[in-house]
Amino acid sequence: MSTLAAPAIRTLTVELGERSYPIHVGPDLLGNPAHLRPYLAGSQVMIVTNEAVAPLYLDALKRGLGEDLTVRQVILPDGEQTKTLASVERIWDALLEAGFNRRCTLIALGGGVIGDMTGYAAACYQRGVAFIQAPTTLLAQVDSSVGGKTGVNHPRGKNMIGAFWQPRAVLVDTATLKSLPPRELSAGLAEVIKYGLIRDIEFLGWLEANVSALRELDDALLIDAILRSCATKAAIVAEDETEQAVRALLNLGHTFGHAIEAHQGYGVWLHGEAVASGMAMAAALSQRLGWLSGDDVARSEALLRAAGLPTAAPAAMSADDFIARMRLDKKNLDARIRLVLLSALGQACIHDRLPPDELRAFIESYPRA
Amino acid sequence: MSTLAAPAIRTLTVELGERSYPIHVGPDLLGNPAHLRPYLAGSQVMIVTNEAVAPLYLDALKRGLGEDLTVRQVILPDGEQTKTLASVERIWDALLEAGFNRRCTLIALGGGVIGDMTGYAAACYQRGVAFIQAPTTLLAQVDSSVGGKTGVNHPRGKNMIGAFWQPRAVLVDTATLKSLPPRELSAGLAEVIKYGLIRDIEFLGWLEANVSALRELDDALLIDAILRSCATKAAIVAEDETEQAVRALLNLGHTFGHAIEAHQGYGVWLHGEAVASGMAMAAALSQRLGWLSGDDVARSEALLRAAGLPTAAPAAMSADDFIARMRLDKKNLDARIRLVLLSALGQACIHDRLPPDELRAFIESYPRA
Structure with missing residues (x-):
């Protein structure tokens, strides 16, 4: 069952006409500029992550982005109870505080909650900006990576507020599963x-x-x-x-x-x-x-x-x-x-x-x- | 300059492929079921209006909808300072409280502020439901009727949060201009x-x-x-x-x-x-x-x-x-x-x-x- 050499990175393209995008899957993708930089809309990048994931992968992701960009971050609490409109407002506030324009790119670094909220923030910031998914849980890797569903929960129901919004790319770094409970x-x-x-x-x-x-x-x-x-x-x-x-x-x-x-x-x-x-x-x-x-x-x-x-x-x-x-x-x-x-x-x-x-x-x- | 008979209703189609929709323009459209009912997605209707417009036109609109539908309403304060995410949340709360599903229809009865907020609420309720514009100001009739821009203001800038979302139809009742300051x-x-x-x-x-x-x-x-x-x-x-x-x-x-x-x-x-x-x-x-x-x-x-x-x-x-x-x-x-x-x-x-x-x-x- 085990392999001798590290498996190569493999890619699947999600075919959606002009909104088609690649899913790259393999170990140690996050620190690799070749898999990140082609998908940025411009030089402004907002990484959205949570308190559990940030200590593990935020630095690697930043190294992968390089030093010539304007990179900001929002670190939210971990967990499904964070998946609220108030959290998305924190992302919008950070984008506006940084003066980010329509050519900015949001990167979701975390599980499905981070992906859904970041996607929704991207869908509605200035009526839509680019975003990249970097899912770090198996659930997010096989579920939220595909489909463009974004959104937040409402006290009266799950995912009641949201939008369909496709990422520019999905980077599935399988090494992140090693830290998953x-x-x-x-x-x-x-x-x-x-x-x-x-x-x-x-x-x-x-x-x-x-x-x-x-x-x-x-x-x-x-x-x-x-x-x-x-x-x-x-x-x-x-x-x-x-x-x-x-x-x-x-x-x-x-x-x-x-x-x-x-x-x-x-x-x-x-x-x-x-x-x-x-x-x-x-x-x-x-x-x-x-x-x-x-x-x-x-x-x-x-x-x-x-x-x-x-x-x-x-x-x-x-x-x-x-x-x-x-x-x-x-x-x-x-x-x-x-x-x-x-x-x-x-x-x-x-x-x-x-x-x-x-x-x-x-x-x-x-x-x- | 004046006309002898009431002018006929005229229609312009906004061509956007499968999202094309008509703009009907003429006097006394609002009370006319023929111009409203073909555009409803189902039997659940949420009218969004404001305190200035409701006393003038809400009853006429309801008569135009007929009595066999489930019709609810949200009446917001008047004015640009109402154009906030908090107001849109009131619309979402009302939709969820009424148990409205994906086949509901939102109707924006009012000026551009009501139209922009209602459109945004429709764009993101359960990731997108139908809406109809019934603009009652000249500004909204010639501007927000076309283009699908929806959204709200942020303390740091106008229309910073929003989505592109097209109405099913726009009903421009020119009689409403008689009450406009x-x-x-x-x-x-x-x-x-x-x-x-x-x-x-x-x-x-x-x-x-x-x-x-x-x-x-x-x-x-x-x-x-x-x-x-x-x-x-x-x-x-x-x-x-x-x-x-x-x-x-x-x-x-x-x-x-x-x-x-x-x-x-x-x-x-x-x-x-x-x-x-x-x-x-x-x-x-x-x-x-x-x-x-x-x-x-x-x-x-x-x-x-x-x-x-x-x-x-x-x-x-x-x-x-x-x-x-x-x-x-x-x-x-x-x-x-x-x-x-x-x-x-x-x-x-x-x-x-x-x-x-x-x-x-x-x-x-x-x-x-």
């Missing part, structure tokens, strides 16, 4: 597994074979898993950039998962943990509808558990707690709750005709932690 | 005159002949002036939707004008008044550079004054006051101040090579009120 690596694997479940049965088999080595940070396998995940997401996003149809399949596990996150309080369960539990719920509900076999469900759950993820729902969460939160989901149109389920293993579908009583009965019967 | 009608005429100055010399002549009748609210002439203004702006925006080049010409008078507004405190001078003074300054500077004759400048100033607008700069504003504010202008790239000037009457151009000393000397010598 194992629990967060597992949370990232939830999204990796999701791509297998929704439309890549072959990848699902590959993950079953390699999940332990991935948890042990085998660089070459990580690069494979990240590129395969990003490629699947990129294909779906290219078909449906603004989520009118097929893109909604990427939300497998997220309707239940967002309800769990919101009910527990953001940050108590990690996003990936809530999604893992939500995917297990979606698989079980798909079985109840006759679409998956008991073996399919057992296979899904075994892989999630092998990745170090939960499959049960939170102990303290009632069916009413779930349903109240699910009604607020952005995917819903009119009064119906839209669910992403599995019509087969490796094939997701939308279902918005489930009678409310059946949904409630299913949630009541589902195992709790 | 004459000072605000004049402010709107500043933008109308701007279209003549930047690229429509024939229209400039038409305005010289008709400015008095416009101030007396001749409906047929108002419809002509609004359509001609919107058509000029639409042609420029179609060439350059996100202001990479030619669109910047629409900022004639705005670099000086924004400096005036910001220095005096937003709302002390009306936006159109500040732009009028800014256009007179741009004309005088163009003369100084040898591009306009003394007659050209006199003609521009005479038209502005006939429209009831100022041409002098504010008494209390020094050259330093101007230059400090102008440095923050969004048009600037790198260190240079970019000015929109007139290379001839009816033909605007960009100039970013004026030595700072010359700019300062010009501003110092310019007449004060």
Whole structure:
């Protein structure tokens, strides 16, 4: 499983016409000017990061930028509870204080929270400036790197305020995973597994074979898993950039998962943990509808558990707690709750005709932690 | 000048590919379902208006929507000082409180401030929902109706936070101008005159002949002036939707004008008044550079004054006051101040090579009120 030489940097292009951009994946990318400088819009750069990431990678990133630029930084607190409009205002204040113009570039150095907020700040600063993603968590590397979704949470719901805004480039430095707590690596694997479940049965088999080595940070396998995940997401996003149809399949596990996150309080369960539990719920509900076999469900759950993820729902969460939160989901149109389920293993579908009583009965019967 | 029958409703289409939309112009549009209902994305409607406009037109608009929809409203204070992120947050709060989904429609009923904030709220609610403009001031009818610029002010600069977001339709009800204070009608005429100055010399002549009748609210002439203004702006925006080049010409008078507004405190001078003074300054500077004759400048100033607008700069504003504010202008790239000037009457151009000393000397010598 291990490799002898350091794996080479590999690149995937996200095809979005004039908004196409590259995702570079490999070890030790951050300090390398060749992967940073071509994507700057001008000489003004604002790095946005958090208190956990800054001590680890901020200096390397600055070295990679070089000394002839005007570089400023905003260091926010760590965690999902930071993902607010007030934090984005801090970024805007810093940009204006520095006198940065429309040709500035924002760089998001951190996990998904930093990426989503920085992207949103870039989308709306002077009605839109350039930004680069440098995701340092596996979750952000395989999820927020592709798709252009940016935004912040509102007390009444996750990601309720935001914009679609594409980065100029994404730099996935796999060396950053070495500093990631194992629990967060597992949370990232939830999204990796999701791509297998929704439309890549072959990848699902590959993950079953390699999940332990991935948890042990085998660089070459990580690069494979990240590129395969990003490629699947990129294909779906290219078909449906603004989520009118097929893109909604990427939300497998997220309707239940967002309800769990919101009910527990953001940050108590990690996003990936809530999604893992939500995917297990979606698989079980798909079985109840006759679409998956008991073996399919057992296979899904075994892989999630092998990745170090939960499959049960939170102990303290009632069916009413779930349903109240699910009604607020952005995917819903009119009064119906839209669910992403599995019509087969490796094939997701939308279902918005489930009678409310059946949904409630299913949630009541589902195992709790 | 007056007409015998009520003028018919006329329509201009702003051509932006799949984001194309109509501008309907005529008297008594607001209460007419035929002009409202085709543009709703679904059955949820949020009207955003202000305390001055609501008592006049909110009921008519609601009648026009009909009784089978879920209609909510946000009534904000009047004035430019309301154009803040905090006001937009009130709109988002109201949308979430009402449980509105991605198929809701926002309707902006009011002047440019309401239109800019409502458009921005729509651009970022759940990453983008439908909105309709129902501008009730001449300024908003000829300016914010076209172009998709939305946003709010920041203490450090006007319109610093925002997005490009196109409406589904614009409904210009000319009857609303009957309730507009004459000072605000004049402010709107500043933008109308701007279209003549930047690229429509024939229209400039038409305005010289008709400015008095416009101030007396001749409906047929108002419809002509609004359509001609919107058509000029639409042609420029179609060439350059996100202001990479030619669109910047629409900022004639705005670099000086924004400096005036910001220095005096937003709302002390009306936006159109500040732009009028800014256009007179741009004309005088163009003369100084040898591009306009003394007659050209006199003609521009005479038209502005006939429209009831100022041409002098504010008494209390020094050259330093101007230059400090102008440095923050969004048009600037790198260190240079970019000015929109007139290379001839009816033909605007960009100039970013004026030595700072010359700019300062010009501003110092310019007449004060």
